[in-house]
Amino acid sequence: MQTIELPVTTTDGEFIARYSDKGLTGLNFPKAGRVSPRAVGLRIPAPIRKWHRFTATAVKAILAGRDPKAFPPLDLDGTDFQKSVWRALRKISAGKTKSYGEIAQAIGRPKAVRAVGGACGANPIPVLVPCHRVLAANKKLGGFSSGLDWKVKLLAREGVRW
DNA sequence: TCCGTATTGAACT
DNA sequence: AGTTCAATACGGA
Numbered sequence: 001m002q003t004i005e006l007p008v009t010t011t012d013g014e015f016i017a018r019y020s021d022k023g024l025t026g027l028n029f030p031k032a033g034r035v036s037p038r039a040v041g042l043r044i045p046a047p048i049r050k051w052h053r054f055t056a057t058a059v060k061a062i063l064a065g066r067d068p069k070a071f072p073p074l075d076l077d078g079t080d081f082q083k084s085v086w087r088a089l090r091k092i093s094a095g096k097t098k099s100y101g102e103i104a105q106a107i108g109r110p111k112a113v114r115a116v117g118g119a120c121g122a123n124p125i126p127v128l129v130p131c132h133r134v135l136a137a138n139k140k141l142g143g144f145s146s147g148l149d150w151k152v153k154l155l156a157r158e159g160v161r162w
Numbered sequence: 163t164c165c166g167t168a169t170t171g172a173a174c175t
Numbered sequence: 176a177g178t179t180c181a182a183t184a185c186g187g188a
Binding site for chain 2: 101114116119143
C-alpha cells in the first residue's frame with residue numbers, strides 16, 4: 001500500500017493530507033520551512049483526487065468556523081478505544097465544546113478521562129476530527145499536541161467563549 | 163510490568 | 176485561589 005501526500009493551501013498555510021487507498025489517513029498542520037510535497041510525476045488515482053477536494057473544502061470550512069458539509073472517507077489507524085473516541089469527537093459541531101470527562105461518558109467509560117486525553121493526542125487527523133473542541137472540566141484550555149495557539153485560534157474562529 | 167498522559171475532584175495550604 | 180494528591184484507563188516500551 002502506498003501513501004500519497006497532497007498539500008491543502010489555506011490562508012493559514014499549507015496543510016499536508018495523507019491518503020491510503022482506503023481514504024484519508026492523516027493531516028498535518030502547516031510547518032514553517034517545510035517544502036510542500038507535491039506528487040510530481042506521480043499518477044494520482046482518481047478516487048484520491050476526489051477525496052482531496054472534500055478534504056480541502058472541509059479544512060477551509062473549519063478554519064472559517066463552519067461545519068463541513070462533507071468529509072472524505074477516513075482510514076483511521078488506531079485501537080478500538082481510540083477510534084471510538086475519535087468517533088465521539090466528530091459529533092461535536094462547530095461552536096460547541098465538551099470536556100474530556102463528557103467524552104469518556106459518551107463512549108461508555110466514565111472513568112477513562114485520562115485515556116481520552118491520550119486518544120486525543122494520538123489523533124492523526126486534527127481539525128477534521130475536532131480535538132480542539134475538547135476543554136478541561138473547569139472550562140479551561142487543556143493541552144494540544146500541535147500547539148495550543150492553534151487550539152485557541154480554531155476556537156476563536158468558531159466563536160467559542162471560555 | 164512500569165511509565166507517562168491534552169484529567170478530575172477533593173483536600174489541603 | 177493556588178497547590179498537592181490519589182484514582183484511573185490506556186498505550187507504548
